[in-house]
Amino acid sequence: MAKAEKIEIYVNLCKGCEICVELCPVDALEMKDFKAAVKDLDKCIACMQCELRCPDFAIEVYKK
Amino acid sequence: MSYDYSKYLRKGKIPHIWCPGCGYGIIMKSMIRAIDSIGWEKDDVVMTSGIGCASRLPGYVDFNTLHTTHGRSLAFATGVKVANPKLNVIAMGGDGDMTAIGGNHFIHACRRNINITCFVFNNFIYGMTGGQYSPTTPKGSRATTAPFGNSDNQFDIAQLAIGAGATFVARTTTYHAVPMEKLMKQAFEHKGFSIVEIIAGCPTGYGRKNKLASPAGMIEWQKEHSVAIAQWEKMSEEEKAGKFPIGVLHDVEKPEYVEAYDANVGLS
Amino acid sequence: MAKQVKFLQGNEAVCEGALYAGCRFYAGYPITPSTEVAEILAARLPKLGGRFIQMEDELAAMAATLGGSIAGKKSLTATSGPGMSLKMENLGYGYLTEIPCVIVNVMRGGPSTGLPTGPGQSDVMQARWGTHGDHPCIALTPSTVQEQLNETVRAFNLAEKYRMPVILLTDEIIGHMREAVEMPEPGDLTVIDRKRPTCDPKDYLPYKPEADGVAPMADFGSGYRYHITGLNHLPDGFPSNDGKLAQADEIRQQKKVDDHYDEIVVVDEMMCDDAEILIFAFGSTARSAKEAVQMARAEGIKVGLFRPLTIWPFPDKHLLKYKGKVKRVIVPEMNLGQTALEVERVLKGSPEVEGIFQIDSEPINPITILNKIKGGK
The missing domain is CATH 3.40.50.920 (Rossmann fold)
Incomplete structure (x- = not known):
């Protein structure tokens, strides 16, 4: 299973729509102060679903 | 990071104007990847749009971009393409822009089979003006101008395009971000008029009125209600109820408009 | 050597003038009494490497005419009566975005379908104020078939020079009248082409005027990627909600005509x-x-x-x-x-x-x- 080295979330671009958090299959993301945030990097399987479906260029996943 | 969009984005124009959870950002990203994968030079790409949320897209991307009047995206695109057929012309607009006020241009662009790629962003509502019913708003759905539920029948945009003579017609959703990119590339490669209808969520204008407010919920809805065309063709009418087919729905060859014109008038 | 003299119809002379001026794109929709312009250019344009397209309606014809100009071709459309009313939407777009082109209005009776086959001169105020919003306007009114030709050339020149739509406001009598016309040889009449940018594409500002109040205009596909929008915009072409800047830009557009009265007005x-x-x-x-x-x-x-x-x-x-x-x-x-x-x-x-x-x-x-x-x- 692929792993992520880093999940970059650009808070200035995030509009807090929660798409990434709700669609994450492993519950690696959460909402913090109305913005997306990394909850548990170790859980991330680098499936890229969050990055692909973020409408706002606000999240980038770097694979290990 | 799986893809660097910065080469195609205009500096300082992001964040875009679209609401939180609007599917149009997902479409823009798939479109950028599709243009990158076909390898067109930015100088050779012309992007036209009409008026509405979808039509704001060209302002964000680094091509020759033409944000026109309501519904007229394809009419301007036709002028550009006929005057200089070497340009790769992409026309876009929303469901209201393309099939209501721009409906005449839409069917005639299909009929001509001019080598333009058309993306229709279908979010079932007029978003920019605040949520009025459009030609694709489902019967019974609420809109600000349909407070008792929508009485109108709906356009099936893909079927409309096929009926009007488009030679490549596909449908996808914002759930299918990667297949969307592949379909867009196929549409670019197709010689003749190609259209991709993209089902997208409008959480603000449509979702709130119809108890679908969660953007992720709207994307899940797209996943649950769409069926790949190969599967669709095997389904009974009962199984099809409430669902819609996605993928390449129509792909035929016909003479391209400008080539046919040039051959006819002795220009080629 | 004596000039070649032809016996031309007014609408035909418009076509001769357009082709002389370098028009290579026409988008139109059939309407009496202007249709001959479309018919003749459908036959003539391809012989000169140009293209003709009959669009699905008048709005599309105006839009495609502007599109052709944006792609770098001198573009023409012709219409009359109700067709001119329908063109108003995209004509306004042409003014705000400063796209050169020529619109021929062969005036007939009105309003509405009116008296389609007879002459009228009722579109004078429509030409000036027909589209919503404030904008500059150039409209020319020929009286003879010779002037139909010469003024069409002048209309293209003014459109190209001042980067804006120009209306040839003629009528059914002159459009359908036949008179002897002295055909200009190449070089007899001035032909003006729009200013195109010569700067580095990264420095190009599509709406930054030069001393004459007019900004150079790049053809789409020529290496100068830029944005055109019907929203009020800044010199870089991108929309702005700043009302003060919008006002300043519209006044600048009006002034590019007002300041050149002596060049534009012929009596x-x-x-x-x-x-x-x-x-x-x-x-x-x-x-x-x-x-x-x-x-x-x-x-x-x-x-x-x-x-x-x-x-x-x-x-x-x-x-x-x-x-x-x-x-x-x-x-x-x-x-x-x-x-x-x-x-x-x-x-x-x-x-x-x-x-x-x-x-x-x-x-x-x-x-x-x-x-x-x-x-x-």
């Missing part, structure tokens, strides 16, 4: 020097007026003809010379008094304007004008 003043009575007439009505003036002069009446070839911008400066100088001003026109309002605005009652207004789809007879001249107030 033919016949026997006006000693005139006590001035006839203000344009288009086909000016032909009747000319006849009436000659008949009146033969009877010793001091009357002159003031005939604008540029109706917009209105020839204020030329007309002001007669304020307080002539005893009477008569405005015959095939409408219910549209240019008469402008003449009144300029002369401010010195003298009062007398009208001959007729919308019965018949040309105004020279005798009618002569009777007005002789009949006194």
